[in-house]
Amino acid sequence: MANDNGLVDEYEKLEVQKKEIEAREAELKNKIIELAKQKNTEILFGSHKKCSIKKYTKIVYPEDKTFFVDLIKNKGLYDKFSSINYFKLSPAISKGEIDKEIIELTKQEGAFRLSLKDI
Secondary structure: OOOOOOHHHHHHHHHHHHHHHHHHHHHHHHHHHHHHHHHOOOEEEOOOOEEEOOOOOOOOOOOOOHHHHHHHHHOOOHHHHOOOOHHHHHHHHHOOOOOHHHHOOOOOOOOOOOOOOOO
16 A cells, blocks of 8 residues: 555544534534524624524425426426536536537546545
């Protein structure tokens, strides 16, 4: 095995810290929301920042979207609200599975993705 000079271990440590920070952030967010509700206010103040708390309506779509998408298509709304799935399109372009004219409008660059696994 190649020596990583401690880089992989440091990366793993940061990934763990990131998850812990995200969990703590969610916990603090919930506490801030509860405190704002208790105080019946939309603004809370810290020492250096103020926090605005705004309630909004979150749309929850059906888990099985088949009927939902079909209905949107039948109502003539699909083209207005649909978009290209670049996550699926990119590998198809890389593999040459898309029309050459479309591929020629894109460029391919090298990039790196890191993943950690137990050894």
